[in-house]
Amino acid sequence: MSALKIENLDISYGDSKVTHGIGFDVAEGESFALVGESGSGKTTVLKAIAGMARSWTGSITAFGHARTPGIDRGFARQCQMVFQDPYGSLHPRKTVDATLSEPLAIHGVGDSGARVDEVMQSVGLDRRFRFRFPHQLSGGQRQRVAIARALILKPKLLLLDEPTSALDVSVQAEILNLLKRLRREQGLTYLMVTHNLPVVSFLCDRLAVMRHGRVVEVASVDQLKRGELQDPYSRELTRFSASHPKT
Ligand SMILES: Nc1ncnc2c1ncn2[C@@H]1O[C@H](COP(=O)(O)OP(=O)(O)OP(=O)(O)O)[C@@H](O)[C@H]1O
Numbered sequence: 001m002s003a004l005k006i007e008n009l010d011i012s013y014g015d016s017k018v019t020h021g022i023g024f025d026v027a028e029g030e031s032f033a034l035v036g037e038s039g040s041g042k043t044t045v046l047k048a049i050a051g052m053a054r055s056w057t058g059s060i061t062a063f064g065h066a067r068t069p070g071i072d073r074g075f076a077r078q079c080q081m082v083f084q085d086p087y088g089s090l091h092p093r094k095t096v097d098a099t100l101s102e103p104l105a106i107h108g109v110g111d112s113g114a115r116v117d118e119v120m121q122s123v124g125l126d127r128r129f130r131f132r133f134p135h136q137l138s139g140g141q142r143q144r145v146a147i148a149r150a151l152i153l154k155p156k157l158l159l160l161d162e163p164t165s166a167l168d169v170s171v172q173a174e175i176l177n178l179l180k181r182l183r184r185e186q187g188l189t190y191l192m193v194t195h196n197l198p199v200v201s202f203l204c205d206r207l208a209v210m211r212h213g214r215v216v217e218v219a220s221v222d223q224l225k226r227g228e229l230q231d232p233y234s235r236e237l238t239r240f241s242a243s244h245p246k247t
Contacts, residue, residue: 001026001028001063001064002026002027002028002061002063003026003027003028003029003030003062003156003175003189004025004026004032004049004060004061004062004079004157004189004191005025005026005059005060005061005062005083006022006023006024006025006049006059006060006143007044007058007059007147008021008022008057008058008059009021009023009045009048009056009057009058009059009060010022010056010057010058011044011053011056011116012055013044013055013211014052017213018044018212018213019041019044019045020212020213020214021058021212021214022041022045022058022181022208022214022215022217023215024159024208024215026189026191026234027189028156028189029183029187029188029189030187030189030190030205030206031183031189031190031204031205032191032192032195032204032205032207032208033189033191033192033194033199033200033204033207033208034046034191034192034193034194034201034207034208034210034223035193035194035195035197035200035207035209035210035221035237036208036210036211036216036237037211037212037233037237039202039211040183040196040210040212040213041194041210042210042216043193044160045193045210046081046161046193047061049062049067049079049081049159049191050079050081050159051067051069051070051071051076051081052081053077054069054204056069061157062078062079062156062157063078063157065078066129066150068109069227072080073107073186073212075077075152076107076153077107077154077155077190078155078156078157079155079156079157079158079159080149080153080155080157080158080159081129081150081153081159081160081161081162082116082143082147082150082157082158082159082161082163083146083161084137084144084148084161084162084163084165084226086141086142086143086164086166087134087139087166087207088143088211090134090146090149091144091147092133092134092135092140093156095103095130095131096120096125096129096130096131096132096137096145097116097130097131097133097171097209099145099149100115100116100119100120100145100148100149101116101150102114103149103152103153104116104152104153107153107242109153109163114150115152116130118154119148119151119152120148122151122182122186123144123145123147123148123150123151123178123182124144124178125144125145125148125199129141129145136177139166139168139171140167140170140171140174140175140182141166142189143164143166143167143171144175145176146177147163147178147182151182155188156187156188157188157189157190157191158188158189158190158191159182159191159192159194160179160190160191160192160193160194161193161194162194162195163175163179164176165194165195165196174193175179175201176199176203178201180203180204183203188212190203190204192204197224197237197238198223199223201223201224201225204221205220205221206218206219206220206229207219207221207224209218209229209231209234209237210223211233215230216231217231217234217236219234224238
């Protein structure tokens with residue numbers, strides 16, 4: 001079974017159609033990147049999968065569960081999103097404990113104290129941060145909280161929207177290593193939007209290249225590293241990519 005299957009996905013904002021017939025499959029345990037030009041619709045695809053796009057047609061299926069438009073709690077248990085800016089995505093007046101307990105309460109999961117402890121430990125957040133507010137944390141700690149919140153319901157699939165681009169360079173490597181370890185330890189599947197091809201090489205197995213709202217090529221990261229992408233735009237995009245990040 002695929003972890004995620006996207007078929008013929010057209011997403012619109014008002015009268016404006018942003019994506020055209022998007023389709024790709026992500027295997028269970030795979031880390032898959034969406035790359036491509038700015039404005040090509042990468043984040044919009046993640047938002048549609050996460051239930052944050054109002055108007056779309058086509059199909060979005062995670063672990064055999066077809067998403068229904070709007071709130072779909074069954075889908076949310078399987079699939080959670082981590083946003084680019086951990087400061088903007090965390091509620092300024094909620095402590096780490098409140099942020100992490102909330103999804104458990106919404107989904108009626110008991111024993112939140114133990115689960116909050118467990119997830120904080122898994123993302124490397126010290127217990128003394130539990131009752132701090134976002135402004136009392138560093139950028140890297142805030143992104144760990146955002147990742148912990150995404151993991152609290154034990155989803156199998158994480159949607160990662162530029163998860164390190166808002167962070168200081170020295171912190172980016174820490175978060176990338178954390179994501180790599182979490183995937184290995186918890187058997188997670190990732191769908192990640194990024195502009196950073198070395199990050200793709202470091203964390204992903206395959207990639208789809210998007211342009212003008214369409215997927216122009218799906219390739220393996222090995223093909224990317226060997227310079228074997230076929231589509232002219234993909235080749236142009238990857239010309240400047242080189243090595244792995246030093247993590
Ligand atoms: N809320 C919105 N309302 C209307 N149009 C939007 C909205 N969000 C995005 N768009 C438009 O949809 C298109 C795709 O945007 P999207 O953010 O998905 O692109 P992207 O590939 O992720 O770009 P980037 O790499 O710069 O983040 C753009 O033309 C953008 O202007």
